[in-house]
Amino acid sequence: MELRPIRKKSAEVEAAEALRNHVVGGGVPPGGRLTEMRLSEALGLSRTTVRTALHQLANEGLVVQMPYTGWSVTSLSSEDAWELYTLRGSLEALAARLLTENLDSNKIDQLQRALDALVAACKKGDEVAIVDHDLGLHKLVVSLSGHRRVAEQYRLIEQQIRLYIIWSDRLMPSSGDIIDTHRPIVEAIVAGDTRAAETILRDHNENAGRVLVEFLNNRRDLTDWAPAPAGLLRSGSRSTD
Amino acid sequence: MELRPIRKKSAEVEAAEALRNHVVGGGVPPGGRLTEMRLSEALGLSRTTVRTALHQLANEGLVVQMPYTGWSVTSLSSEDAWELYTLRGSLEALAARLLTENLDSNKIDQLQRALDALVAACKKGDEVAIVDHDLGLHKLVVSLSGHRRVAEQYRLIEQQIRLYIIWSDRLMPSSGDIIDTHRPIVEAIVAGDTRAAETILRDHNENAGRVLVEFLNNRRDLTDWAPAPAGLLRSGSRSTD
DNA sequence: TAATTCTCAATTGTCGACAATTAATTTCTC
DNA sequence: GAGAAATTAATTGTCGACAATTGAGAATTA
Numbered sequence: 001m002e003l004r005p006i007r008k009k010s011a012e013v014e015a016a017e018a019l020r021n022h023v024v025g026g027g028v029p030p031g032g033r034l035t036e037m038r039l040s041e042a043l044g045l046s047r048t049t050v051r052t053a054l055h056q057l058a059n060e061g062l063v064v065q066m067p068y069t070g071w072s073v074t075s076l077s078s079e080d081a082w083e084l085y086t087l088r089g090s091l092e093a094l095a096a097r098l099l100t101e102n103l104d105s106n107k108i109d110q111l112q113r114a115l116d117a118l119v120a121a122c123k124k125g126d127e128v129a130i131v132d133h134d135l136g137l138h139k140l141v142v143s144l145s146g147h148r149r150v151a152e153q154y155r156l157i158e159q160q161i162r163l164y165i166i167w168s169d170r171l172m173p174s175s176g177d178i179i180d181t182h183r184p185i186v187e188a189i190v191a192g193d194t195r196a197a198e199t200i201l202r203d204h205n206e207n208a209g210r211v212l213v214e215f216l217n218n219r220r221d222l223t224d225w226a227p228a229p230a231g232l233l234r235s236g237s238r239s240t241d
Numbered sequence: 242m243e244l245r246p247i248r249k250k251s252a253e254v255e256a257a258e259a260l261r262n263h264v265v266g267g268g269v270p271p272g273g274r275l276t277e278m279r280l281s282e283a284l285g286l287s288r289t290t291v292r293t294a295l296h297q298l299a300n301e302g303l304v305v306q307m308p309y310t311g312w313s314v315t316s317l318s319s320e321d322a323w324e325l326y327t328l329r330g331s332l333e334a335l336a337a338r339l340l341t342e343n344l345d346s347n348k349i350d351q352l353q354r355a356l357d358a359l360v361a362a363c364k365k366g367d368e369v370a371i372v373d374h375d376l377g378l379h380k381l382v383v384s385l386s387g388h389r390r391v392a393e394q395y396r397l398i399e400q401q402i403r404l405y406i407i408w409s410d411r412l413m414p415s416s417g418d419i420i421d422t423h424r425p426i427v428e429a430i431v432a433g434d435t436r437a438a439e440t441i442l443r444d445h446n447e448n449a450g451r452v453l454v455e456f457l458n459n460r461r462d463l464t465d466w467a468p469a470p471a472g473l474l475r476s477g478s479r480s481t482d
Numbered sequence: 483t484a485a486t487t488c489t490c491a492a493t494t495g496t497c498g499a500c501a502a503t504t505a506a507t508t509t510c511t512c
Numbered sequence: 513g514a515g516a517a518a519t520t521a522a523t524t525g526t527c528g529a530c531a532a533t534t535g536a537g538a539a540t541t542a
Contacts, residue, residue: 010308010525035493046527048289051494052296059300067251068494068533083390086335094331149324153394251495276523287497292524309503309524 011045015053018043023062023073024159026166034063034071060156062163076163078216085209088157089202092138095145095154096197100189107144108190114140115186122179130178131165137182141189141201164212252286256294259284264303264314265400267407272316275304301397303404317404319457326450329398330443333379336386336395337438341430348385349431355381356427363420371419372406378423382430382442405453 019039021027028034040050054071057063063071076084099107114137121129135158142154181204188196260280262268269275281291295312298304304312317325340348355378362370376399383395422445429438 012525037493047494048528049526052293055293055296056300059297065494066534069535070493083388086339086388087390087394090331090335094327098327147324147327149328153328253495278523288524289498290496306524307504310505311523 011049012052012056015043015045015050016056019050019053019057020060020062020159023057024162024166028073030073030163031075032073034073036071061160074160074163076160078213080160081164081212081216082209084157084161085205085212088154088161089205089209091150091154091157092141092201092205093198095142095147095150096185096189096201097194098145098147099141100192100194100197102146103190103192110140110144111137111186111189115182118182119179122176134178134182137185141185164216252290253293253297256284256286256291257297260291260294260298261301261303261400264298265403265407269314271314271404273314275312275314277312302401315401315404317401319454321401322405322453322457323450325398325402326446326453329395329402330446330450332391332395332398333382333442333446334439336383336388336391337426337430337442338435339386339388340382341433341435341438343387344431344433351381351385352378352427352430356423359423360420363417375419375423378426382426405457 034054036047036050036054039054040047043050054063054065058065058071061074063073065071114133118130118133118137121133139154139158142151145151184200185197185204188200275295277288277291277295280295281288284291295304295306299306299312303315305315306312355374359371359374359378362374380395380399383392386392425441426438426445429441
């Protein structure tokens, strides 16, 4: 058993992590309001510390600040969804290119295992596991590329995408489709086909984005939380009490 | 005369702007140390406010924090340069694609004017103006794409790139080269040739990145500020006094 | 009653003080 | 004199308090 260094995390970063999980985990609906005082009571920290954490989340695009008024969870429009998915596609394409140019057997193994796990989850029909392994495969490509800045950017985008996923009922295609769209990704990469890997990843993401945009546009009049175009807030989020 | 709304900026964002300018403007060398106390005295603000601003800069990648020890200006390695330029190329390629798919005469005009300004600066040999208009053309492509997230990402990357430029003596190619490498960009975009625009912008950036990486690797032993691999700090930056 | 002004409770913006931690310096021991 | 231990100076981490600002509701006026 190996000992790893213990580094006590500062209250600031712990608060940021807790708030991040609270928000992307669906503890507050998009547009829901957050007040520094209530959060500091709930977390048992000073308001200054919570405030720093909120600023952090604001930089990550998860909350927005209204001066002297409060913080609210980001309300994402369908245009935001489009931006998110085009950007994600571009980052993944870059990562895939770097990865194919720098491949080794260990990385190939990891990709294969990730794909197998996704296939298994699809065959089993476990929807939670499917989403997990779907995102997992994409994240693996990014992380294996070894490009730290792309990985960091990707992390932020992924969290914003989660804001949708939690609050929109399942809009996934059939599990067969999922396998069919992901297997070519791994195949192109392990084959070293840079051009194909780039193209597939970009198109894959833009298609997913198109589906989501359409879904959001159709539901706009049904959901009560969705667009909030002017960034208005909605009270009633007492989940921190 | 029309009245425009007055919005008083909070001290936090003003501090962030001042610090950002100080850092990217070369007021502190990479690796140079910053202390909250001295900055708060220099700016006439409380340490808490300055601290918030420093956190903001840290999120932008301009400074790094060492717990209970201090803040220092990011020291960029040659690997950082490579990451910066590959990422930038990818973002610009995306922006160029979106732009060609959504062109109008007004945008074409702006592109032409930007290119003309760059050419004029090159012919005049004014190096400051060249850098300005070079960056300006690239930024224009991004901003005309209408993709807010790409624009924001691009802003951050550009600031980090400035950290190099300020502290490395001119490593620009001849002004003739600059014209030759930029004219095709505008030509491809206004011709609506999506594929070419993407390719040119990506390669253009990756070449610039390669040049910079090589430059940094060669100078590594000469410069006294450059790599600081373990993130060590250097005192003696009394520029805030 | 409709429109305007005033008031006030709620919330963020800013600050200075104290605690925790680090890194250098000094002291101590051999 | 050299190395380890204790001390100390410098700096960040955290906190509670006060000031500034906002938005909604009450009071006012025509």
